[in-house]
Amino acid sequence: MSTIDVAGVAVDTRHYINGQRVASAETYVNTSPIDGTFLGDIARGGEAEIDLAVRAARAAFPAWSKLGPHKRGELLNKLADLVEANIETLANIETLDNGALLRSHLRGVMPRVAMNIRFFADFAMNELKHDVFETRGHTNNVSWDPSGVAALITPWNAPLMLATWKIGPALAAGDTVVLKPAEWTPLTASYFADLTKQAGIPDGVFNVVNGYGKEAGSALTAHPGIARISFTGSVPTAKIIAHAAADNLTPVSFELGGKSPCIVLADADLDLAAEIAVEQYDNAGQVCLSGTRILVHESIADAFAEKFREKAAALTQGDPRDPATDIGPQIHQVHFDRIKGFVDRAIAEGHNIVWGGEPNAELGGLYFTPTLVMNPAPGSEIVTSEIFGPVLVMQTFSTDDEVIAMANGTEFGLAAVVVSGDRDHAARITNELVAGTIWVNCFFVRDLRAPFGGSKKSGIGRDGGIWSFDFYADVKNTVISPNGWKE
Ligand code: NAD
Numbered sequence: 318m319s320t321i322d323v324a325g326v327a328v329d330t331r332h333y334i335n336g337q338r339v340a341s342a343e344t345y346v347n348t349s350p351i352d353g354t355f356l357g358d359i360a361r362g363g364e365a366e367i368d369l370a371v372r373a374a375r376a377a378f379p380a381w382s383k384l385g386p387h388k389r390g391e392l393l394n395k396l397a398d399l400v401e402a403n404i405e406t407l408a409n410i411e412t413l414d415n416g417a418l419l420r421s422h423l424r425g426v427m428p429r430v431a432m433n434i435r436f437f438a439d440f441a442m443n444e445l446k447h448d449v450f451e452t453r454g455h456t457n458n459v460s461w462d463p464s465g466v467a468a469l470i471t472p473w474n475a476p477l478m479l480a481t482w483k484i485g486p487a488l489a490a491g492d493t494v495v496l497k498p499a500e501w502t503p504l505t506a507s508y509f510a511d512l513t514k515q516a517g518i519p520d521g522v523f524n525v526v527n528g529y530g531k532e533a534g535s536a537l538t539a540h541p542g543i544a545r546i547s548f549t550g551s552v553p554t555a556k557i558i559a560h561a562a563a564d565n566l567t568p569v570s571f572e573l574g575g576k577s578p579c580i581v582l583a584d585a586d587l588d589l590a591a592e593i594a595v596e597q598y599d600n601a602g603q604v605c606l607s608g609t610r611i612l613v614h615e616s617i618a619d620a621f622a623e624k625f626r627e628k629a630a631a632l633t634q635g636d637p638r639d640p641a642t643d644i645g646p647q648i649h650q651v652h653f654d655r656i657k658g659f660v661d662r663a664i665a666e667g668h669n670i671v672w673g674g675e676p677n678a679e680l681g682g683l684y685f686t687p688t689l690v691m692n693p694a695p696g697s698e699i700v701t702s703e704i705f706g707p708v709l710v711m712q713t714f715s716t717d718d719e720v721i722a723m724a725n726g727t728e729f730g731l732a733a734v735v736v737s738g739d740r741d742h743a744a745r746i747t748n749e750l751v752a753g754t755i756w757v758n759c760f761f762v763r764d765l766r767a768p769f770g771g772s773k774k775s776g777i778g779r780d781g782g783i784w785s786f787d788f789y790a791d792v793k794n795t796v797i798s799p800n801g802w803k804e
Contacts, residue, residue, distance in 0.1 A: 319331050319338065319340065323356060323408075323410050323413055324410075324412060324413055326410060327509075328343070328535055329349075329507050329508075330358060330360055330503075330507070330527075331507075331527075332360050332366055332479070332524075333340070333507065333524060334366065334520065334522050334524050335370075335521045337400060337520075340361070340443075341360040343360075343452060344360055345358070345361045345528075346357055346358060346516045347359045347414070347501070347503065347504070348485050349416070350415065350645075350647065350648050350649060351412075351569040351638070351646060351682075352418035352636075352655070353447070353638060358607030359527050360527050361527065361528045361529065361533075361680070362532070363528060363532045363792075366526050366533065367497075367526055367533055367537045368536070368540070368562065371466055371468075371495055371542040371543060372525055373520070373521040373741065375465070375466055375542050377519055377521030378463070378493045378519065379473055381446045381488075381519060383438070383461035386438075386489065387442055389488065390438040390441060390489065392517055392518055393434050393435070393437075393489060394434075394435055394439075396518060396529055397431040397432070397434040397438070398431075398516075399516055400512060400519075401431045401433065403508075404427040404431075406508070407422070407430065407477065407509075408422035408715045410505050411427075412638055413472055414502045414503075414504040415441070415474070415476055415648060416477075416637050416647070417475070417600050417601075417637060418600075418637045419560050419797040420640050425476070426477075430477050430478055431750055434481055434484070435485075436484040436765045436786065438485070438487035438488075438489045440489065440782065440786070441486075441528065442490075443784075444573050444783075447461070448689070452796070454798075454799040455724065455798055455799065456797045457795070458655040458797065459794050459797040460793045460795065461786055462491070462790060462791040462793050463492050463790065464789060464790060464791040465543070465545045465619055466492065466542060466546065467487040467492040467494050467495075467544065467545040468538060468540070468546045468567075469487065470530075470534055470547070471496070471549055472499050472551075473499035473500075473648050474600060474603040474648070474744055475600070476502040477509060479549050480498060480506055481550075482549075482780055483496075483780075485544070486780075486788075486789050487547070488518075488522065488523065490789040491610045491790075492522065492545065492789050492790075494522065494523050495525075495537060496524065497525075497526055497530075497534050498527065500529050500530065501648055501649050502648075503527045504728025505687070505768055509513075510525050522678060534554075534558075538540075539565075541565050543567060544567070544568075545569075545788065546567050547788070548570040550573065551574055551703075552728075555571045555573050559571075560573075568572045569778075570779040570780070571771075571778065572605070572769075572770060572780065573605075573776045574595070574605055574701050574703040574775060574776060575605050575606060575609075575730075575732060575775050576701065576702065577609065577610070577732040577752065578610045578612050578723065578724035578733050578734070579593065579594060579609075579612065579733075579736070580736065581611065581612065581621055582720075582735065583614035583615040583616050583617055583741070584738040585621075585736040585738055585739055586736070586758075587621050587624050587686060589736060590613075590625075591627070593736055593758075593759070593760050594621075594709070595625065595708055596760050597726075597760075598643075598707045598709070599631065600645075601646065601706065601707050602687075602704070602706040602708060602709075603647065603648060603655075603706065605731060606731060606732040606754070608732065608733065608734040608760070609703075609709050610700065610709075610710050610712065611710065611722075612712050612720050613711060614713070614714060614720075615714065615715050617687075618713045620678065622711065624713075631673060632644055632645075632687055643688050644687060644707060645681075645684060647683045647684075647685055650683065651686060652706075653676075653706065655704075655705075656685055656705070656706030659698065659699060659700075659706070659708065660674055660675070660688060660708060666702075667748040668691075668693045668694075669691040669692060670688060670691075671686075671690070672687070673687050673707070673708075674686070674688050674690075687707040688709070689709050689711060690708065690709070691710075691711050693712070695712075696728075700712070700727075701727050703729070711730055717745060719793045721746065724750055725749075725751050729775045730773035731752060731754070731772075732753065732754045732756070732771075733747075733750045733756070733792055734759075735747055735755065735756070735758075736757075737757065741757075751773065751776075753769065753770045753776065765781055766781065767781050769784075770784075
């Protein structure tokens with residue numbers, strides 16, 4: 318069957334290449350993390366399908382790149398309108414496919430998907446500055462040329478949201494696209510492909526190839542016909558992709574994992590601190606930016622822990638389609654087992670599990686209870702490794718120098734949260750933190766004009782505003798002499 322019924326909507330399970338649906342000889346099974354329901358057999362692409370898609374994207378490139386930002390912007394704004402008209406449909410599909418909260422998809426995520434497309438289209442039309450510099454009478458004209466085919470590889474934790482952070486600027490810059498969505502969550506990308514067709518995006522400009530990372534993903538990153546690789550995912554996969562990119566010297570943009578600190582200073586508002594701490598369980602902990610290491614000043618540790626406990630105890634775990642649910646399931650049995658492995662090893666090492674620490678026995682399936690590990694040994698696995706589940710650790714500190722060393726003491730540098738009642742104190746800490754994004758007295762606020770990305774092993778490059786175009790475009794300087802003209 319080439320289409321499946323997902324929440325009452327027909328979703329195609331085949332690839333989308335050159336404006337056509339393309340099947341593969343092989344398929345793989347996709348199930349819902351909510352209750353294990355079989356969703357469908359998804360086309361399992363490999364080298365042949367990737368080659369077809371890259372060729373289609375290359376063939377479509379000259380016309381799309383020459384269309385210019387305004388004509389492209391019109392089509393992309395039409396696409397954003399269609400996303401907005403289909404928010405409910407996209408939200409329902411995404412929730413069934415990845416198990417994240419329906420209410421978040423409806424209110425926050427899918428409107429943001431439309432904004433991702435609209436923002437970058439408008440940025441290319443209105444904000445991208447074509448600088449002109451004068452040098453001894455010579456004129457330097459700086460232009461942002463389209464670069465070719467952008468290969469986009471995305472994870473499962475926020476599938477369409479993260480894909481459109483890449484699709485928006487790539488298409489607005491005049492590149493054409495081959496997207497390889499995560500194998501566990503292929504469905505919204507497929508539905509989105511139908512919307513690109515309805516919006517009038519020409520055939521071949523946007524292509525989707527489904528399949529496993531080791532097959533479709535590696536074929537895409539090794540393809541000599543691509544001009545850019547933009548990847549969001551884990552550090553181990555990024556290392557493999559970096560090797561593949563090296564052969565063709567393909568530029569890469571990497572948004573990777575984290576083990577971010579959430580620092581509560583002695584002068585913090587403790588209610589606010591507890592509210593922010595409990596937010597770190599969002600999306601069942603499957604958020605790259607989560608401040609999973611709660612670092613609390615020793616003088617307020619007991620008072621903070623009490624407030625944190627109250628808020629954590631009030632979280633409701635259950636079906637993500639229920640508006641009352643705060644925490645849904647993990648994405649997949651493989652990932653669930655990985656999370657359980659981290660927690661089981663922490664228990665075996667004698668760490669103090671204050672709450673949670675086990676699968677939710679009542680719900681069964683892929684529901685793991687929100688967990689807090691208290692004062693684990695510095696340097697232990699639970700403190701340094703990204704778990705990507707609802708597992709937080711809490712550690713105490715006594716001085717600013719100590720907390721700065723703790724905060725910066727992992728291989729990651731994606732984000733950090735600081736909770737403080739004193740601006741100068743907060744600034745002293747944030748000045749010393751190594752992270753792509755730091756939130757002070759807040760969490761998850763994101764402006765598409767601002768840079769987003771990771772330091773150290775958390776990434777290469779930045780997304781957002783001009784930084785996205787700096788990656789997807791080929792920046793060119795044309796130097797024109799005042800001499801030699803015949804007029
Ligand atoms: P993953 O690295 O396993 O997979 C990500 C994507 O890469 C998938 O589409 C997968 O099929 C593909 N892939 C796997 N092997 C490949 C290969 N050899 N060649 C090419 N592609 C391959 O990551 P995941 O488990 O899907 O996602 C979780 C990770 O993503 C976490 O580490 C998380 O922190 C990170 N993440 C980072 C951000 C960010 O913005 N920094 C956002 C979300 C998730």
